[in-house]
Amino acid sequence: MASGKTAVGLHLARELGYRLVDTGMMYRAVTWLALQRGVDLNDEEALTRLAGSAQIELGQPGQDGGATIKIDGADITAELRSPDVDRNVSLVSRVPGVRTAMVERQRGFAREGRLIMLGRDIGSVVLPDAPAKIYLDASAEVRARRRHRELAEAGLHRPEAEILRELQQRDEMDRQRHVSPLRPAADAQIIDTDNLSLEEVIERVRAAAGLPAGS
Ligand code: DC
Numbered sequence: 001m002a003s004g005k006t007a008v009g010l011h012l013a014r015e016l017g018y019r020l021v022d023t024g025m026m027y028r029a030v031t032w033l034a035l036q037r038g039v040d041l042n043d044e045e046a047l048t049r050l051a052g053s054a055q056i057e058l059g060q061p062g063q064d065g066g067a068t069i070k071i072d073g074a075d076i077t078a079e080l081r082s083p084d085v086d087r088n089v090s091l092v093s094r095v096p097g098v099r100t101a102m103v104e105r106q107r108g109f110a111r112e113g114r115l116i117m118l119g120r121d122i123g124s125v126v127l128p129d130a131p132a133k134i135y136l137d138a139s140a141e142v143r144a145r146r147r148h149r150e151l152a153e154a155g156l157h158r159p160e161a162e163i164l165r166e167l168q169q170r171d172e173m174d175r176q177r178h179v180s181p182l183r184p185a186a187d188a189q190i191i192d193t194d195n196l197s198l199e200e201v202i203e204r205v206r207a208a209a210g211l212p213a214g215s
Pocket of ligand 1: 001002023024025027028089090093094118119120121122170174
């Protein structure tokens, strides 16, 4: 969380004309839908059914790099980073049936054409044969500071210590879950972004993926 993957992915997807598939947004979309419909977040079967039937549409390259998410035709992108979704998404994304449904769709996107896919288990589970695998790392403190700044820019003022606490809890849940825990693929290139600006991270990713340097 708050590793910078979305900003880096969007930038490179636009530059290359690739589709961007942010898998975190897909898990967020299922969570949003479950909250909307009052589905019990501890009911794995109900969540699995919901994930299997949800009509999640992703934007196309060229429009917005693929950053828009629609459900049943309605654009819900802005609602997917709400505190409510933030708090509950780990409960939904740990359900094996939800993951199976999402991974199947993610592999479908990859079959359709070139893309940049963002997420915690892409190199390890979803696309083990991806030609370039990059794992962006950053300390919890730096990520909390980034998220704090991002929220403040969006007009949401929350104490940084509170963000840090939530982020550490979410990391812990993501790492310890049984299905697809958060970990780099054995053949991923790891980039520690703590002391790097966004531009520097983009340059490192370009180099790691074998892309020519930017202008
Ligand atoms: O990257 P993000 O913060 O938007 O991800 C939201 C949640 O979705 C996060 O708590 C973990 C989960 N997730 C996942 O389990 N697997 C992925 N490939 C992407 C996200």
